[in-house]
Amino acid sequence: MTMARNPRFTKAADEAALQFTASAGFDWRLIYHDLEGSEAHVAMLGKQGIISQEDVSVIRDGLIKIRDEVQAGVFIPRIEYEDVHMNIEARLAELIGPVAGRLHTGRSRNDQVALDMHLFMRDVGLRHRQQLWDVMDALVTQAEQYPQVIIPGYTHLQAAQPVLFAHHMMAYVAMLRRDWERLADWQARVSVSPLGAGALSGSPYPTDPEAVAVQLGLDDTYTNSMDAVADRDFLIEYMSWASLLMVHLSRLGEELVLWSSQEFGFVRMADGYSTGSSIMPQKRNPDVAELMRGKAGRVFGSLLTLLTVMKGLPLAYHSDMQEDKEAVFNVVDTLDALLPAASGMLRTLTLQGDRIQMRLREDYTAATDLADMLVARGMPFREAHHLIGGLVTQLEHDHIRFADVTPEYLGRVAPGIPWEWMEKLSAEAVIGRRQQSMSTGPQFVSRAVATAREWLNKGL
Ligand code: ARG
Numbered sequence: 001m002t003m004a005r006n007p008r009f010t011k012a013a014d015e016a017a018l019q020f021t022a023s024a025g026f027d028w029r030l031i032y033h034d035l036e037g038s039e040a041h042v043a044m045l046g047k048q049g050i051i052s053q054e055d056v057s058v059i060r061d062g063l064i065k066i067r068d069e070v071q072a073g074v075f076i077p078r079i080e081y082e083d084v085h086m087n088i089e090a091r092l093a094e095l096i097g098p099v100a101g102r103l104h105t106g107r108s109r110n111d112q113v114a115l116d117m118h119l120f121m122r123d124v125g126l127r128h129r130q131q132l133w134d135v136m137d138a139l140v141t142q143a144e145q146y147p148q149v150i151i152p153g154y155t156h157l158q159a160a161q162p163v164l165f166a167h168h169m170m171a172y173v174a175m176l177r178r179d180w181e182r183l184a185d186w187q188a189r190v191s192v193s194p195l196g197a198g199a200l201s202g203s204p205y206p207t208d209p210e211a212v213a214v215q216l217g218l219d220d221t222y223t224n225s226m227d228a229v230a231d232r233d234f235l236i237e238y239m240s241w242a243s244l245l246m247v248h249l250s251r252l253g254e255e256l257v258l259w260s261s262q263e264f265g266f267v268r269m270a271d272g273y274s275t276g277s278s279i280m281p282q283k284r285n286p287d288v289a290e291l292m293r294g295k296a297g298r299v300f301g302s303l304l305t306l307l308t309v310m311k312g313l314p315l316a317y318h319s320d321m322q323e324d325k326e327a328v329f330n331v332v333d334t335l336d337a338l339l340p341a342a343s344g345m346l347r348t349l350t351l352q353g354d355r356i357q358m359r360l361r362e363d364y365t366a367a368t369d370l371a372d373m374l375v376a377r378g379m380p381f382r383e384a385h386h387l388i389g390g391l392v393t394q395l396e397h398d399h400i401r402f403a404d405v406t407p408e409y410l411g412r413v414a415p416g417i418p419w420e421w422m423e424k425l426s427a428e429a430v431i432g433r434r435q436q437s438m439s440t441g442p443q444f445v446s447r448a449v450a451t452a453r454e455w456l457n458k459g460l
Contacts, residue, residue, distance in 0.1 A: 013080075023322050024077040026329065027084045033119035034084055035067050037112060040215040041195060042103055050205050051102045059103050062096040063088075083322075084116075085109050106207045108199035110229040110317040115195045117324070119216065121238060124332050125187045131339035132183065132245075136176050137456055138346035143169040143449045148442075150427040151266060151356050152365050159363035162427035165351065167440040170448050175248045177455075182241050189237065191219040194228035200316035201225055230316040232306060232324050239303035242331045246296035249342060253292030256349070260286045265355035270348035273341075288345040295334050302327040361403055364392045366425035369433065370402075373421050387416070 039060060046056035066088060069075035081087040086109075092100035143166035153163035193216060196202065196209025202225045209221045222228035259266040269286050277283035305327040309320050367388050374384035391414045395401070400409065403426075407419040423429075434441035 018079060018082070021082070021319065022079045023083045023325065024079055024081060024087055026326050027113075027116075027322075028077045028087075029329065030084050030113075030116040030120055030325075031070055031088070032067070033116045033123075034088060034112070035063050035070075036119060036216065037115045037195065038088070038103060039063055040212045041107055043215060044208050044212050045102075045105055045205075047211065048206050048208055050105055050207065055099050055102050058096050058099050059092070062092045062100065065095055066091055083109070083113075085112055106198065106203040106205035107195065108197075108229070110199050111194045111197040111225075113322075114197075114229055115193060115216075117232075117235065117328075118190055118192065118194065118218070121190045121234065121328075122187070122218075124238075125183060125190055128183060128335060128339070129180070129187075131335070131343070132176060132180050133456065133459055134343040135339055135346065136173050136180070136452070138343040139169045139173050139176070140449060140452045140456060141347060142166075142349070143173075143445075144453070146351055147446060147449070149351055149353065149356065150360060150431060152359055152363050153440075159359070159365050161368055162360060162365050162430050163440040164431060164442060164445050165356075166449055167445045170445065170452065172248065172252050173452050176245075177452075179241070179245045179248065180459075182244070186234070186237050186241055188219065190234050191217075192234075193218045193221045196221060197225035197228035200229050226316045230313075232310055232321060235324050235328050236303070236306050236310065239299065239306060239328065239331050242299050242335060243296075243303050245335075246299045249338070250293040250296040253289040253294075256289035256345075257286050257293065260284070260289070260349075264359075265352050266359075267349045268352055269345065270350075273345040273348060288341050292338060292342055292345075295338055299331050299334055302331045360427050361401055364395065364402060365427070366402055366430050367392055369430050370417070370421065370425060373424070374417075387414070390414075391417070 042051075042056055042059045042063070045051045046053050066075060069091075075091065077084065077087050078090075081090050089100060089104065092103065146165050149165040150162045151165045151168065152159040153161050153168070193209060193213035195212050196207050213219070213221045256267065256269075258264050260269055269284065269289070273286070273288050274284040275287045277285060306324055309323045309327075313320060370391075371381065371384040371388040374387065375381050379387075394413045395405070398409075402422060405419075405422050410417060410419050410422065431440050431442060434444070437444050437447075
């Protein structure tokens with residue numbers, strides 16, 4: 001028994017049209033969620049007396065058989081049935097006969113596919129929660145491993161002021177924590193069932209959408225049937241979330257690319273996270289970090305795809321909306337691959353203490369503090385800034401670093417500055433003077449690390 005042809009049409013679908021419009025090639029991955037939704041739907045139909053309990057159990061057995069076939073890899077999508085939903089219905093008809101036709105009572109593919117996407121994305125959300133937790137854990141672990149290492153902090157990619165490496169890591173933890181909270185916020189909006197909306201207006205059967213939602217473990221139902229089938233904002237929101245996450249991760253990726261270069265040499269990627277060049281034997285390429293930056297492109301692109309698809313669409317469902325899937329799957333697959341690789345890379349990278357020390361000695365990152373010392377003696381900050389700027393220019397010209405300034409030299413080029421001040425310009429001294437709880441002052445950073453660790457321990 002196969003599905004009867006739709007009597008509205010006298011001819012079978014044109015092959016080219018079918019190839020163009022069918023989604024079975026990519027919506028197949030919704031199959032488990034589709035079956036889950038159908039099981040809940042058919043149970044509700046039985047409970048509400050819309051179909052008989054005998055039919056319910058025949059249909060349920062058929063659905064279980066199909067799940068087994070999927071698991072065994074013997075149920076293969078057929079393009080002529082358009083999409084995953086019709087493939088399942090056709091197979092059900094083959095397995096249990098005409099009673100299969102009762103499954104779709106009070107339901108449309110419009111609310112069905114929306115439900116599938118909600119169920120699929122609910123699992124995605126749970127997975128990303130764990131994956132993002134791992135990335136934050138890797139960053140906090142690095143901060144814990146190197147509590148005292150000081151690196152140059154940059155603005156305009158010019159060495160600016162020294163900061164604790166842990167402080168730099170914790171900046172990313174703070175960003176990712178906001179991403180984590182945004183994800184949790186979105187998860188609440190995903191946990192909503194559209195089933196019951198039918199094609200767009202509801203249905204004349206006494207269905208029980210709330211019971212379906214409860215059975216599926218969803219927190220709520222949509223409050224408007226047209227909205228339920230017509231919006232994809234939960235997917236757009238997911239991709240916006242992912243885009244912002246990629247903004248953060250791509251910045252970290254870029255920093256690691258810089259830091260692992262010969263020019264910086266601050267970090268060394270573990271062998272497992274570096275690749276060689278096919279031609280240049282000396283290379284250790286930071287591929288994971290590069291792609292952590294590069295993959296942002298496809299994530300932003302996918303967001304733009306769906307925003308563009310949805311813009312200006314009249315209510316309710318349109319085939320345009322079928323375009324949501326590949327865009328969303330693209331983002332899901334990207335994050336599923338990226339996040340575990342990112343946490344592994346972060347967990348295993350090591351700092352190159354000597355190189356960092358060398359850079360810290362060479363840069364004049366204590367210059368602001370020197371100006372601040374003049375301010376403490378009563379000089380207006382602008383004037384102090386000017387005076388120290390002149391001193392640094394002279395030092396640079398003479399190839400002398402702060403640490404190498406002698407009393408004679410200072411007396412000659414900047415007689416207004418007491419030489420003892422030069423001893424207060426070590427990176428340790430500079431960060432030790434930072435006084436705000438958000439600053440790189442060591443006591444504040446270690447508190448931030450401890451707080452993050454506590455939060456992570458009870459997270460998830
Ligand atoms: N394949 C479709 C999609 O992904 C399923 C819904 C189709 N509904 C319809 N009325 N043609 O959106």
